Amino acid sequence: MDRYQSFARSGLGRFVVGKLGLPDPHPLRRHSPDGPPLAGPVLIGGGGRLADAVRAAVKSAGLDLDDTGHGERYGALVFDASGIDSVERLRELREFFQPVIRSLGPCGRVVVFGTPPELAESQIAQRALEGFTRSVGKELKRGGTAQLVYVAPGGEGAIESTARFLLSGRSAYVSGQVVRIGPADVAAPADWDRPLAGKVALVTGAARGIGAAITEVLGRDGATVVCLDVPAQGDELSAVANRVGGTALQLDITAPDAPARIVEHLAQRHGGADVVVHNAGITRDRTLGRMDADRWDAVVAVNLASQERVNEALLAADALRPDGRIVGVSSIAGIAGNVGQTNYATTKAGVIGMVDSLSRRLAGRATVNAVAPGFIETRMTAAVPLFIREAGRRMNSMSQGGLPVDVAEAIAWFAHPASAGVNGNVVRVCGQSLLGA
Ligand SMILES: NC(=O)c1ccc[n+]([C@@H]2O[C@H](COP(=O)([O-])OP(=O)(O)OC[C@H]3O[C@@H](n4cnc5c(N)ncnc54)[C@H](O)[C@@H]3O)[C@@H](O)[C@H]2O)c1
Numbered sequence: 001m002d003r004y005q006s007f008a009r010s011g012l013g014r015f016v017v018g019k020l021g022l023p024d025p026h027p028l029r030r031h032s033p034d035g036p037p038l039a040g041p042v043l044i045g046g047g048g049r050l051a052d053a054v055r056a057a058v059k060s061a062g063l064d065l066d067d068t069g070h071g072e073r074y075g076a077l078v079f080d081a082s083g084i085d086s087v088e089r090l091r092e093l094r095e096f097f098q099p100v101i102r103s104l105g106p107c108g109r110v111v112v113f114g115t116p117p118e119l120a121e122s123q124i125a126q127r128a129l130e131g132f133t134r135s136v137g138k139e140l141k142r143g144g145t146a147q148l149v150y151v152a153p154g155g156e157g158a159i160e161s162t163a164r165f166l167l168s169g170r171s172a173y174v175s176g177q178v179v180r181i182g183p184a185d186v187a188a189p190a191d192w193d194r195p196l197a198g199k200v201a202l203v204t205g206a207a208r209g210i211g212a213a214i215t216e217v218l219g220r221d222g223a224t225v226v227c228l229d230v231p232a233q234g235d236e237l238s239a240v241a242n243r244v245g246g247t248a249l250q251l252d253i254t255a256p257d258a259p260a261r262i263v264e265h266l267a268q269r270h271g272g273a274d275v276v277v278h279n280a281g282i283t284r285d286r287t288l289g290r291m292d293a294d295r296w297d298a299v300v301a302v303n304l305a306s307q308e309r310v311n312e313a314l315l316a317a318d319a320l321r322p323d324g325r326i327v328g329v330s331s332i333a334g335i336a337g338n339v340g341q342t343n344y345a346t347t348k349a350g351v352i353g354m355v356d357s358l359s360r361r362l363a364g365r366a367t368v369n370a371v372a373p374g375f376i377e378t379r380m381t382a383a384v385p386l387f388i389r390e391a392g393r394r395m396n397s398m399s400q401g402g403l404p405v406d407v408a409e410a411i412a413w414f415a416h417p418a419s420a421g422v423n424g425n426v427v428r429v430c431g432q433s434l435l436g437a
Pocket of ligand 1: 207208209210211228230233251253254279282302329331332372373374375376377378379381
């Protein structure tokens with residue numbers, strides 16, 4: 001908890017926050033191996049082509065179902081809106097949610113399923129779902145989240161990994177997002193608690209911050225993790241690699257021979273990689289008029305150019321194994337833009353371009369997705385001046401910064417073998433930040 005959050009939870013703090021209408025950051029319920037995924041039962045409503053699949057996924061995830069509509073404290077409200085084939089029928093959203101929305105418990109989940117608008121009977125009605133869910137996310141207090149999941153025909157059997165992510169503490173800091181699931185044949189993993197068992201994952205920038213959290217979460221899920229960072233971070237890198245029983249690869253990803261060395265390490269020690277997470281990133285902020293070439297070039301080299309080179313080298317050497325996963329780390333700065341970050345935002349928008357182009361090119365062979373974190377509590381954000389830092393922390397539906405583990409959980413969902421239908425997505429991990437879309 002940050003200091004303001006601790007204050008807001010104290011007796012005096014509650015009084016002051018209530019009286020002045022200040023942000024009230026509710027402690028977020030995160031994944032714990034010992035606790036149930038949700039704090040209460042799930043109520044499912046609506047009915048369309050996804051109804052059976054949604055119900056099956058909720059049951060398979062071990063979530064309690066309460067179909068009475070008279071629950072006290074729901075853990076989640078799930079609505080299959082894929083049957084809404086006219087503007088008039090949008091009223092079904094209000095009819096389902098209005099009587100029960102105030103019965104959603106703290107850190108509750110709202111998930112609406114629909115059909116990709118361009119494939120739907122009524123493109124207008126399905127597109128309208130986005131405004132509904134984003135507004136619900138903004139109305140929910142106490143750590144609640146709301147998402148929209150568009151499932152293409154043929155993707156019905158591929159929703160479970162996404163349902164498990166969204167209907168649990170794993171998605172604590174993800175809200176107001178639109179996820180697309182395409183057609184895919186998906187087999188359930190032998191063990192949902194260790195879905196990455198037998199898989200090899202490369203994580204760049206693994207020595208600290210978000211990269212260290214990604215390494216730990218992928219390791220928790222059973223992957224053997226190859227942890228890459230610059231030689232100057234060698235000690236921290238070894239410590240992270242040792243914690244998860246992975247290997248450490250000391251390397252500057254901008255070095256001319258970096259792609260070849262990565263391919264060689266993966267091929268010789270592990271027989272290739274199943275998951276590649278391009279997390280290493282730097283900032284060198286200056287407004288454009290003061291932006292020198294060194295700052296510009298350094299950020300482009302680390303955040304974008306090296307990633308493109310590494311991808312091409314892995315693909316050329318066939319070092320990304322079948323049904324692979326490539327995950328980029330973008331930023332809300334790449335979506336909304338940010339003062340002093342023309343270089344950084346250029347690269348982070350470029351990461352989205354990488355997702356768009358590569359996800360199509362590799363369709364059927366690998367998935368390519370990215371997370372776009374908002375304000376995450378790391379050394380990178382600790383270095384931001386206090387006033388800007390406080391604004392960044394509070395200007396979102398959760399009124400708080402996220403934790404590295406929140407980004408890592410989203411990446412683990414992309415990396416999941418049952419997420420083969422999740423391709424070409426950019427999902428923000430930003431607590432529904434007010435910045436950008
Ligand atoms: N912290 C946030 O709020 C936030 C928000 C949006 C996006 N991001 C992105 O998340 C990623 C991780 O950020 P973080 O906050 O953990 O940063 P961080 O500075 O704590 O960690 C970045 C890691 O990348 C490594 N790295 C840098 N250049 C490298 C190179 N040339 N070769 C190999 N490794 C290199 C660093 O040594 C470091 O260990 C970055 O891509 C960042 O842009 C962070």
